[in-house]
Amino acid sequence: MRLISRLNPAEGVGDFWAYIRRPQPYRWPILGLSMLMTGTLLFWVLQERYYLPPERPQVTYITTFAPGRTDEEIIASNIANEARKDALAAEQAERDEIRREIYRTFGRAAGMDVEKIEREAAAERAREEAAEKARREALIGESIAEPAE
Structure with a gap:
């Protein structure tokens, strides 16, 4: 019970009212300024902001193939691409072997x-x-x- 008697708001309000009623030359301007600052801070903190959802992007699809291709055309295209890929891989393997042979020759000449x-x-x-x-x-x-x- 002792804690509750120490936290009595009536005494604080009474002290505030007695202080305000005293004749002081700047009490109303100070009170107005403090209320203005508090109100401005509360207005700034509590105002709501509405963010509109972002606009949906306009997607442009770039196609390299005709849209109405048949399955046979797709299969033929895939077979041609695989043949091209295999030919490129064979050329690369040939170039790699030539390079390895050059290094072997150089290594033998260097005594390795x-x-x-x-x-x-x-x-x-x-x-x-x-x-x-x-x-x-x-x-x-x-x-x-x-x-x-």
Whole structure:
């Protein structure tokens, strides 16, 4: 009960009213200014803002294929693309082999053991591929396309 008697708002209101009733030259301007500042702050904090939803974007689709293609045309296009891709991969493999042969010749001229270097590089590639496969399996688990062993 002692705490409630200490928190009596009637005494505080009475003290405020006695202070306001005293004749002071600046009491009304100070009261008006304090009410104006409090009101301005409350107005600024409590006002609502309405944000309109963003305008829907206008999507323009760029197509490289005719929209009315038949399934046979799609299959023929896919076969032609695969043949082009295989030809490019064969050309790249040929260029890679020429480059490796140049490096082998240069390595032999420099006195290096080229066969040992190639074995080490093949072993390193195999380790990296195994690590990549293990990482992928850990991420996605067993694939539907690959049957369980």
